Structures are given as structure tokens and as C-alpha cells.
Amino acid sequence: MGTTQSGILHGRLPLAEYEANFSDLHPPLDKHEALVAADRCYFCHDAPCMTACPTSIDIPLFIRQIATGNPIGSAKTIFDQNILGGMCARVCPTETLCEQACVRNTAEERPVEIGRLQRYSTDIAMRENKQFYARATATGRRIAVVGAGPAGLACAHRLAIQGHDVVIYDAREKSGGLNEYGIAAYKTVDDFAQKEVDYVLSVGGIEVRHGEALGRDFSLADLTEQYDAVFLGLGLAGVNALRIEGENAEGVEDAVDFIEALRQSKTKADIPVGRRVVVLGGGMTAIDAAVQAKLLGAEEVTICYRRGKEHMNASEFEQDLAASKGVTIRHWLQPKRIAVKDGKVAGIELDYTTLEDGKLTTTGETGIIAAEQIFKAIGQTFQASGLGALQMESGRIVVDQDGRTSLAKVWAGGDCVLGGEDLTVSAVAMGRDSAESINRALAVVQPLASAVA
């Protein structure tokens, strides 16, 4: 039996219900389903889906390989461009990337299921532990990668196959970064993030040192001294504060902590949730937190966003998903004050907002929503120290097209750089491209072979 009692409680649902609620959001395609889905691909020339993919996966080719009964070849086509293609198949907002560009949208408003097809072939290759890459002859070069998230892993893998030796430093216990700690549980079940890390690392030549944080255990200068090159894939460790009355009351929490706790919990029954929950924010994190709060048995979950639907960072699909799970999304509401009773959250007072000459202002009207738990999902911040003279702008690392920072021997990519897109797939692209750039920079100048032998 579950409970609808007030307060922030765990075990609101019977055990079996947790399992059902947190099962795979998009169950994998079986072989027949994959063939039917693959048959819908037109094999477009200079395909728009491929252009829309931040990692430029040759989508028509990998789908044709599925259609012709070659899922292993298909997986290689994907991994050639994106070694984390398995996770991207699960978490990419395909509806705003490849699938939005699919010409089938014009034809019949239903794109080819590119994401699920990508999962189909990558799952098969990983299940069969097919390794497609052998390391090149050892170069003797050593490269430090800071952060074992998508950017760091992609960078390390590409460097390793080029023959370099890589050491990854990560402050946390497990590798994976956001893939391990920051994505809704129903998007990546069965410990997939760790399986993928193992798959990536099995190429060899990559050592991971956990529990070592930049700025605490070593500085960037230490690394540039010891290594031939450094790649920073630090992610965003900090969260924005509300800066309103009552923020420190019991029951006000960071959404990222909630999401992380859920991911690290096996049964989810040990994760407490309020009867009435308010989530503040308009991005993927807000949706992930709100949906999972509902799945944990919260009776009433409301997302409050200070602008309109069209301004939300969360995709249309994610918004619909939240609505389908019973989450209410309310717009034009900005937190004003958290109501506190006996040190605990009792509710939140919000200002109604509007746009005036393009600027967000309050209308003077307010509303109150009763709640026992409030999740903050109003953006993350780059938080790092020990970076020395590294050039920053708007709180992010400045890089050029190749991922080079202002410092020699230092590259960076992922969410921590200026222009980072808060997408796993973009982080992978930046990590991969930085690796190529590092490789070019480190290339030993080969004497030109004589034309006359």
C-alpha cells in the first residue's frame, strides 16, 4: 500500500509501482519493428538529419545498414562519429535535432524514428561487445582529461585510438558525468551509463582517477606541466540560487540533487517526495524533476516558469511527456517568497509576469501555491578553481572552433565552455573535435618520404 499523507515521505507507492513507473520510457525496438522503421528512411542525398546532428552521424547509411540486416555495420557508422551513440540514442532531444529535420515530417508529419533505430544497432553491438577500434602505434604522448562526462570520454576515446595515453581525472565516484548523475532514470535504465563507460574505456590506454578534483587536489598548471596536453570537460557543478525569502527552509532543494539521488537509488522507494511539489524552471532539468516527482507518487506537481511556453528550453516532446504524467505546467510566474511554517516549506508566492518592450516585468498581481517541497531548476553555473589565467567570458571558458582555450596546451569542451549547448551530443562533438585538434598539434613532424627510394 502506498500513502497520500502530507509531508516529504518515501515509500508513497507499492514497490511494484516504482518499478513500472521507472521502466524504459522508450522500450527498445525488436528486429521486426526496426526493419519496419528503417524501411521508412528515404536515404536522402546530403540528408538534412545528418546536418542537424551535432556529431554528423551518417544517419541514412546507418539506417540502410539496419534495413539490410547489418546492425553491427550500422553501429560502427554511428560510433565512428559518436562513441557515446548509445546514450545519445536515449537522451538526445531528437524532436529538435535529426527527427525535426527528417523530410518525412514534410511528407506526413511523422519522422523516421532515428533515435530508436540508433539505439537498436548500438545496443546490439554493445551487447555483443564488438570493438571497432584498435589503438594506433603508441606515440608516447600523455594527455590529461578533466571530467569523465560525455565531452571527456569522447575526447579520451579519440585520443586513445590515435595512440596517445590518457589520464582522466574526475571528482566523483563514478564516470559518466551527467549521463550517470543528471538524466531522468527512465531514460537510461539498467545501469546503461556505466556499461557505456566500460565499453568506451575498453579501447585501452585510458586511466581514470576518481575523487580527484581540479582546484582541490591539483591545479591546471600542475597538469600542463606534467602532460603534453590538457582537455577540460568540467561540466557545470553549481546551481543558481533564487535569492528570495524562505530559500533556506526545509523542503527547498536543488532539482539536480533530486535527479542524482534518483539515479543512484536502485528501487526509488527510498527517495522521499512531497505530496504537493513545485518545480521552478523551464528546462529539461525542471521536466526531469517534475515528472519523476510525479512518478514517485506526489499528488500534485506544478512547474512554474517565469516566461511563456514558447520560451521554455524543454522541448515540446518533454512538455507533452510531463503533461501526460499529470504534471501541470504554469507560465508567467516568478518566485517572490517561500512561505515557511515551523521551518518547513508551506507554499510559494509568485508574481505574475509579462513582457514589456521585450523585458520581463511583474504585473503586480501575485498567486500562492501550497507545497511541501520546492525544486530549484533555474540553471546551472560553472564552478571551478585552479584554472589560473584561463580566459573566461560570461562565466564560461572561451574556446575557438577547435576547442583551444587561451592557454597553450589546454583545450576545453562541453557545457563549461562559452557556447556550450547543454546537450550530451554537443559535448561529445566538442570532445571529439578537441581530440582531433590535440592530435594535430602533437603530431610529430614526419620527414617527407623521398620520392626516390
Place this chain on the structure above:
Amino acid sequence: MADLRNNFVGIKSPNPFWLASAPPTDKAYNVERAFKAGWGGVVWKTLGEEGPPVVNVNGPRYGAIWGADRRLLGLNNIELITDRDLYVNLREMKQVKMNWPDRALIASIMVPCVEDAWKAILPLVEETGADGIELNFGCPHGMSERGMGSAVGQVPEYIEMVVRWCKQYTRMPVITKLTPNITDVRKPARAAKAGGTDAVSLINTINSITSVNLDTFSPEPSIDGRGSHGGYCGPAVKPIALNMVAEIARDPETYGLPISGIGGITTWRDAAEFLALGAGNVQVCTAAMTYGFKIVQEMISGLSDWMDAKGHRTLDDICGRAVPNVTDWQYLNLNYVSKAKIDQDACIKCGRCHIACEDTSHQAITQFVNGVRHFEVIEEECVGCNLCVNVCPVENCITMEPLAAGTLDKRTGKPVDPNYANWTTHPNNPMARQAAE
């Protein structure tokens, strides 16, 4: 309401849709179900000589190829003629004909190429009340190795001889079924006509291997690791069948010889095309074997509705209507000029027309215009080949638009000549006939 009643060499049926001689017509049980579903007639599965019946393989008899979503496009079989006792078949035929007097019931026959064999079986068949016989000179596997089926159909002299015997020993109309496994289908058709046949039916199945198992290296269908060629049928063979029907329909020597059209007919539209190319009725097998007998209801209503829409009242109004339009290449009008046109509102921008034209044809379709993905025909390069129309996944997005006489053909820089002119008089033709002085 269109009148679909069919009179084929005196054999009457309520509609022109017959089931071809094949597994669906092997037993009374199946044929009864077919008639209940609405089929106009059946050609009973081929009868053999009196005595121990043939035996079939006990492994797979069919192979296939598929299109998208496993839609069956081509079927191949290695089944032989009926493997049931001759007298069981004859008894059932008689009963079924009594039960369904308004439907056509034809007996397909295949016995050795000796006069006595035909002389012996014909009276037995006649006694069933069957409306006619079809001589199976088409079966390309198994029976042909024994000197029957396509082994006869490939030798015009044998065809003529056997047809002559049949016309001599029975009053029933004789339909001669032709094999497509020859180089010129007009030759066997002419032989059948010379022998006095009432009609020909075609095509029988085409020699084929559908696929090879890449694990065992056995052809499919595989019988204990080996395979032999089988007879190919289904939608994939329709274009071949249409051409062969048209060849006979327009051959001066066989012109007017009734034809029962067979080969991949799956919809009313396929049937109408066969009728237009000179078939007096059609026979269907694979479509029924794929979807069941009910498909005849779609065929009947489709044909009838189309005839109503076009004002055709009877089958005679459509039969052979396309035959005069089938000609030799040398008589095609070389002054006819058409250009592809892409409907930009319908275009989904897949780029297939561009890459097909760019890689394999005439570089006549753009990919970008002013830096934007945009597919447009470059009339200066377009030869009107129609490849882009065929590869475009959107129906009617690309069309071939004829240039009116007098308009400028941007490719040649010349105005379109209003006069018909063909290769026989073209200056580049060394054999060109000179106009009379």
C-alpha cells in the same frame, strides 16, 4: 452500373476474374470457397495421366522476395501438377460444376506428348461438364524434365501437334497456356493458332532462384541443403506478362486470337491494364495466395467503379483499347519533347531526384539555389528521361510536362517541331528511307 459479365471463347462467367491453375484450385474445398467469395471462374489445378499421381517435395515449395515492410513482391514455387488421384479430381470437378453452374470451370491438363495420352484423358474431362480445357505448356520445373510442361511449350511444333489432337478429340474450347521461358512468345502463340487453339493464356511462371542462403550457400527454397529453379510469379512479373500479352495481341499473325491474361495481377487496376492490352479476361493466383480469396471483391468493385467513371459499359468497351498504341521504338515520335517539373509545394526536399540525375544521368536538377537547399529542373540540361519522376518518393511531385509545338526547347535551342517524325526517316539513320522524289 458497368456490366462485368465475361464471355471468353464461349465460356461464360459473371466477371472476368478467374483463379489460375495452381494450389488454390486443387480441391473442391478451395474452389467452393473461391466461388463463395465471388470469383468468376477457376482453372482447376493441372490434371495428369491416370495412375499413381506425381509426388511433391516434402520441404518448402515456395520462395519469395519482399519489398518494404515485407510486402510480398515475387513468389516462386517448385510444386508440380496435382498430386491427387485423377478420378478424385474429376469427381470433385463434376460436383462443383453442378453446384455452381454460372461459374466457369476449366480443366488444366498435362499428359505426355503422345496422342493416346491426350485421347484417353479428354473424354474423362468432358464428362465432368467442365467448360473448357487449358493445356499446361508452361510449368517450368519438374514436369519439364519429364518432357512435359514448358518442354512442350518451348517447341512450337509440339504445341501445334498437341493442340491439333485436342481439337480433334474434344468439343470443349481449348486454351493453350504459354511459357515465358522462351525468346519470342509470338512463335508458340502462332503455333497454337495454327493447331486450331481457341485461345492462349499467358504467362506461366518464369524460371527463377529467389535467393541464396548465405549461411549454407543453398538456393532458396532449400530442400535438404539444395534447391532447383522454380516458377516465378506475383507483382514482380507483371511488366513481363503485359509485354508478352501485347506482343501477341498486336502480331498480325495472331491478331484477334483470344487471350487470357496472367501474371502478377493483384488489383483491379492490374486487371484493367491486361484487358486494355488485349486480354479477354484475367487469371489470378499469387494475390489470392497472399491475401485470400476476398481480394476478388476489391477487383470487382474497382473495375466496375472505374468503368462507370469512364463511361465504359461492358468489357468489350475496354478490351484491346491500348493495343493500337503499342508500337516499335522506331515509330516513336522524336519530335515529342517533355521536361520534368518539380512541384515545390509537394517537394519534401529528400534530394533523391538531384543525386539520381547528378550521379547517373544528365546533371539537370539543382541542389542549392542562392545557397538554399532547393531542387529545380535545369531545362537546358533536361532530356525528359523520367528517372527523377520514378525515384521521387512523393506521388505527383515531379511530373513530365510536354512542350507545346513551337515553344523553345532550351536544351537544343530549337523550337518544338509540330510534325511527327521518327527514326525511320531521321537523318542520323543510315537506313533512313528517302522521301519519294
